[in-house]
Amino acid sequence: MAVALLWAGAAAAQDLPRPLNDDDFLxxxxxxxxxxxxxxxxxxxxxxxxxxxxxxxxxxxxxxxxxxxxxxxxxxxxxxxxxxxxxxxxxxxxxxxxxxxxxxxxxxxxxxxxxxxxxxxxxxxxxxxxxxxxxxxxxxxxxxxxxxxxxxxxxxxxxxxxxxxxxxxxxxxxxxxxxxxxxxxxxxxxxxxxxxxxxxxxxxxxxxxxxxxxxxxxxxxxxxxxWRSTDSPFDQYLAGDAAALSEAQKNGMTLFYGKARCASCHSGPLLSDQKFHALGLPPFGPGRTRQWDPYARDVGRLGESNRLEDAYRFRTPMLRNVALTAPYGHNGAFPDLESMIRHHLDPESSLAKWAREMSALPQVPWLQKADFLVWDDRFEMARQRRKIDIAPVDLSDREIDALIAFLHALTDPSVDTPPFGMPDGFIP
The missing domain is CATH 1.10.760.10 (Cytochrome c-like domain)
Structure with missing residues (x-):
């Protein structure tokens, strides 16, 4: 009980966002x-x-x-x-x-x-x-x-x-x-x-x-x-329902807005600063480059801004219902929340350990030689490893589990009952 009260008190001291309301939407x-x-x-x-x-x-x-x-x-x-x-x-x-x-x-x-x-x-x-x-x-x-x-x-x-x-x-x-x-x-x-x-x-x-x-x-x-989402357990908690979150989710919220530094980018009511950050994600696929760039790589924000300092930076995603949208990252490099969190905590180590089997890429025989071509370019890989905007954070396995619990608290229970739903007769 004392530990739970300590966590709850810490959460109260954090700069939590205000709840979303009707006025936030067009x-x-x-x-x-x-x-x-x-x-x-x-x-x-x-x-x-x-x-x-x-x-x-x-x-x-x-x-x-x-x-x-x-x-x-x-x-x-x-x-x-x-x-x-x-x-x-x-x-x-x-x-x-x-x-x-x-x-x-x-x-x-x-x-x-x-x-x-x-x-x-x-x-x-x-x-x-x-x-x-x-x-x-x-x-x-x-x-x-x-x-x-x-x-x-x-x-x-x-x-x-x-x-x-x-x-x-x-x-x-x-x-x-x-x-x-x-x-x-x-x-x-x-x-x-x-x-x-x-x-x-x-x-x-x-x-x-x-x-x-x-x-x-x-x-x-x-x-x-x-796909408007404003009624997750976290949203209910922000609106004043202290019982909306479990103790594990409150612990994760405290980490999110504190020690883990997640909220330094996933900030505000929408849980995104709408800015661009280089996370050192494992590269693969055709990517997007600047015009006339011959490389099979993804230069991120640089492709739009044409500013070298923007290389390999990508927009911070919003996090409502994030537990439903695996795989994660701008190229879907990580299959679950745990692996994505661990990458944020230590990008260089995660990149070194990453395996191609972690990607969800259906077999396309005529494209597969190019899927991981960028890994053969040691200069490009070195450039990407050097451009990482986040510093390592040391968390225990228990703390990582708490963060995962909090991210599940961002799932809106109304996702299964949207206003329209799938139309009759939709055939993929």
Whole structure:
């Protein structure tokens, strides 16, 4: 009992965040969200009509896909059972980064998205966003989340398809915005959507008025409403229910906001500082580089900022429902919370011990020679080992178990009863 009181007293002394409330989230329209719900699970938005948003962000896998690096356009199946396809339709590249969860992306305070922050709120192009589409981003987007929804549609290996396979990817190859009108035409000529969108959007008087803007806004409305998470045991504790957390979870919370220094990056009500940090994660896969960079590597924030000091840094993820979204890291290098925590505590030692079998990479024989190619480049590996922004922390096994318990306390009990759920007839 004395130990429990000591832990509870320490937790009370920490700078805990305030609880999330309705004012923290942008308002979205339910009628528009209902359209977004259908579009999210509809292959109509992919170039070859063979993949949906849900294939990489499925509720069965915590709105991720259960893989380290996803199998995108051309693959077959769902989650860890997804296969890379066959023949001319087979995948040509793994998705370069882990599919992040979609929880609380409708929060007002979010200003930056993607692992490398290549989408952010900004007036640099006069449209409210700094994005890969630069000045060609469509007008009228209702949120940062709506802008984000546009880019998987134009990505060759995610949803657009390979050049010469369809009109969408051919148009995107010319310029990033040229594919969106083709997708918008599909939607506005589809009887399932055209009248519904006329009814749901004030700026749409006839189906001819439907553009990619309304499609993106509908997707944003759906994701923001469907995957809002504010009622985890931790949230209940912050709101004043001292009994919401077990003693082990309170112990883990004390460590999180104290000795373990987790909250130095996972801070604030959203549990992210929205900044970029180099953790020395084991590299693999095709990665994302700067333009014209010939390496099979991932340079992180450097690819967006072009500042050398940003090399190998990635955005701090938010942590609501983190226990549901394994594997972990920008490339899904670690299969469970324990291994990810241990890496944070001693990145150099963890990197030295890491084994390729820890990654969740479905077999793709024609890509496997390149999967771990970066490990053969001793200069690149040395550069990555030198760039680590976090200092080691010494925790006992018992303390690590307490941290894991606390991270499970971030799981919202309502995840199994979302407002919309999966639509009838969805076939992966």
């Amino acid at each position: 308002p979205f329209d339910m009628e528009q969200a209902a359209i977004g719900h259908q579009l999210f699970y509809d292959p109509i938005l992919s170039g070859n009509r063979n993949i949906t948003c849900a294939h990489c962000h499925h509720p069965n896998f915590g709105t991720s896909d259960g893989l380290s690096l996803g199998i995108g356009e051309g693959g077959v199946g769902l989650g860890p059972d997804r296969t890379p396809g066959a023949g001319a339709d087979r995948i040509r590249k793994r998705i370069p980064r882990n599919a992040p969860g979609l929880w609380n992306l409708g929060a007002k305070d979010i200003h930056t998205l993607f692992h490398d922050g290549r989408l952010s709120k900004s007036d640099i192009y006069g449209n409210g966003f700094n994005s890969p589409a630069q000045e060609w981003l469509p007008e009228g987007l209702n949120s940062l989340l709506a802008a984000q929804a546009l880019f998987p549609l134009t990505a060759q290996f995610e949803m657009a398809g390979n050049v010469a396979e369809n009109q969408v990817t051919g148009a995107v190859h010319d310029r990033i915005d040229k594919g969106w009108p083709i997708l918008a035409k599909r939607v506005r000529t589809d009887p399932r959507y055209r009248s519904a969108m006329v009814d749901a959007f004030d700026d749409v008087e006839t189906p001819k008025d439907i553009t990619i803007t309304q499609i993106a806004n509908a997707l944003a409305a759906f994701m923001a409403i469907e």
